[in-house]
Structures are given as structure tokens and as C-alpha cells.
Amino acid sequence: AQTVTQSQPEMSVQEAETVTLSCTYDTSESDYYLFWYKQPPSRQMILVIRQEAYKQQNATENRFSVNFQKAAKSFSLKISDSQLGDAAMYFCAYRSPYGGSQGNLIFGKGTKLSVKP
Amino acid sequence: NAGVTQTPKFQVLKTGQSMTLQCAQDMNHEYMSWYRQDPGMGLRLIHYSVGAGITDQGEVPNGYNVSRSTTEDFPLRLLSAAPSQTSVYFCASSQTRVYGYTFGSGTRLTVV
Numbered sequence: 001a002q003t004v005t006q007s008q009p010e011m012s013v014q015e016a017e018t019v020t021l022s023c024t025y026d027t028s029e030s031d032y033y034l035f036w037y038k039q040p041p042s043r044q045m046i047l048v049i050r051q052e053a054y055k056q057q058n059a060t061e062n063r064f065s066v067n068f069q070k071a072a073k074s075f076s077l078k079i080s081d082s083q084l085g086d087a088a089m090y091f092c093a094y095r096s097p098y099g100g101s102q103g104n105l106i107f108g109k110g111t112k113l114s115v116k117p
Numbered sequence: 118n119a120g121v122t123q124t125p126k127f128q129v130l131k132t133g134q135s136m137t138l139q140c141a142q143d144m145n146h147e148y149m150s151w152y153r154q155d156p157g158m159g160l161r162l163i164h165y166s167v168g169a170g171i172t173d174q175g176e177v178p179n180g181y182n183v184s185r186s187t188t189e190d191f192p193l194r195l196l197s198a199a200p201s202q203t204s205v206y207f208c209a210s211s212q213t214r215v216y217g218y219t220f221g222s223g224t225r226l227t228v229v
Contacts, residue, residue: 033217037217045220096214103167104175105152107159107161
């Protein structure tokens with residue numbers, strides 16, 4: 001079964017600086033999808049960015065970008081020019097393209113990001 | 118476009134009571150899932166559905182039932198509430214596996 005590991009329970013960054021959140025995963029599949037979700041104190045789960053494993057190019061969404069290393073099974077999230085509104089819990093997630101429960105999102109345990117003014 | 122609507126947002130139950138958490142989506146998504154979120158545990162899959170009339174168990178299904186009679190609705194039933202079911206519950210839907218899920222706003226359930 002696939003697993004997702006986020007090794008940093010908490011991170012802190014100064015406003016306007018850059019921070020990188022780590023995520024590793026374990027899978028025997030060659031095709032899959034990876035996601036980062038943001039959960040602010042409002043509790044809402046917000047999709048930040050997604051990556052398709054067959055694409056070598058790293059995904060980018062405004063100030064958010066990923067470093068996808070398929071061979072290393074690593075999927076880190078970089079937040080540039082950090083803002084106070086970026087403070088949240090961030091979850092890395094894996095999704096198989098195949099059926100069964102693995103076709104749902106498999107989440108890491110999350111990283112709580114604090115932003116200092 | 119309402120997206121995924123969950124009700125109620127908060128609920129307190131006594132041990133042994135039953136209740137249904139409602140979930141509805143208006144995006145015509147085939148895939149729907151229920152997750153529970155506990156501190157330090159991330160989100161864990163309870164039950165899921167790949168279309169009307171089709172449901173299956175996830176990682177932590179015990180004590181919960183689901184049904185999917187329509188594409189839009191996917192209610193989660195707690196049969197006999199236990200304190201271990203105190204959690205935040207999320208319903209989510211997805212168009213295809215290529216995309217991530219769209220989440221509801223969650224239900225905070227406390228069982229006393």
C-alpha cells in the first residue's frame with residue numbers, strides 16, 4: 001500500500017522569505033498524482049498545487065512551486081515571498097490512477113506552518 | 118455553484134446515539150469520499166463511492182455506514198456513537214482521478 005510521510009510537524013518562516021515543506025511517498029506504481037492541500041484555521045481544505053507523475057516539469061502556481069523528484073519519491077512544496085495568510089496546516093497527498101481505496105487521496109500527517117511578521 | 122455542502126457544521130452526541138452526516142455536491146462528480154481528521158493523524162478514509170449505487174470501505178470503516186442512491190448525495194451514518202468517533206469529518210468529491218478532491222467545510226463531531 002502507498003504511504004505518504006511529512007517529516008516536519010511544524011515549520012516557521014519570516015514574512016517575505018521562502019520556505020520549503022518536505023514530503024516523501026512510497027509506491028510501486030509508475031503513474032500517479034500528487035497534491036498539496038492547505039488547511040487554514042477556518043478548517044477548509046484548499047487545493048494548492050498538483051503534479052502528474054509522468055510530467056517531468058515541476059508544477060507552479062503563483063508563489064507556490066514543487067520540486068518533484070520521482071526517483072527519490074520526493075515531492076516538496078516551496079512557498080516564495082511568504083505572507084501572513086500562508087499560515088496553515090499543509091498536507092501532502094497521493095492518488096493512484098487505479099481503482100480501489102488507493103484511488104482516493106492518501107494523506108501525510110501534515111506540517112503546521114507559522115509565518116512571523 | 119455550491120460545490121460540496123456538508124451539514125451540520127457542529128454536533129454533540131451522547132454515547133450510543135445514532136446520526137447521519139449529510140453531504141451533497143452539485144458538480145456531477147462520480148467520486149465521493151468521507152474522511153475523518155484527528156490531531157497528528159492527517160485525514161483517513163472512512164468510505165468511498167465511485168458512482169451511484171457503488172460504495173466501498175476505506176481505512177477506518179468500523180462504526181459507519183454509507184449509501185449512494187444518487188450522484189449528488191453521499192450521507193454518512195454513525196450507528197451507535199462512541200467517544201472514539203469524536204473527530205472532524207470531511208466529505209469530498211472528484212470528477213476524475215486526474216484531479217484532486219473538492220472538500221466540504223467539515224463537521225466537528227463530539228461524542229460524550
